[in-house]
Amino acid sequence: MSAPKPLRFTKHAEDAILERELDRSWIERTARDPEWTQPDPKRVGVERRFREIPEYGNRVLRVACVEAEQDIRVLTVFFDRDARRPS
Numbered sequence: 001m002s003a004p005k006p007l008r009f010t011k012h013a014e015d016a017i018l019e020r021e022l023d024r025s026w027i028e029r030t031a032r033d034p035e036w037t038q039p040d041p042k043r044v045g046v047e048r049r050f051r052e053i054p055e056y057g058n059r060v061l062r063v064a065c066v067e068a069e070q071d072i073r074v075l076t077v078f079f080d081r082d083a084r085r086p087s
Contacts, residue, residue, distance in 0.1 A: 006071045007031055013074045020078060022061075026053050027077050030063045036085055040064060046075065050083050 007028060009017070017024065034049035049063045062080040066073045 004032060005067070008071050008073045010073065010075050013076055016077050022077060023055070026051075026056070026061055027063055027074065030061050030077075031065055031072050031074060034063075038086075050080070050085075053079075 016022070017027070030049050030051040030053075033051070035051045037050070038048050040046035040048055045066055046064055047067065049065060050060055052058045053061050056079070059079045059081075060083040061077065062083055063077045064075045066075065
């Protein structure tokens with residue numbers, strides 16, 4: 001079994017984490033094991049990954065990232081009020 005890919009955070013993502021006081025374990029869970037995903041409609045190669053966070057009232061966390069062979073680069077992260085699980 002191989003080790004999970006490392007997560008790399010952009011400066012924007014780091015700033016968002018601090019500003020929004022987000023728990024890194026929530027971000028890791030969402031980036032590595034999302035409940036659903038969708039391609040970013042404006043940025044080719046960027047994937048939006050979503051997961052409900054029970055510890056935060058089941059609000060939906062969105063992690064925008066780019067997955068490469070060697071790592072997962074987190075571009076931004078926030079609670080998305082408009083996110084709805086696809087049916």
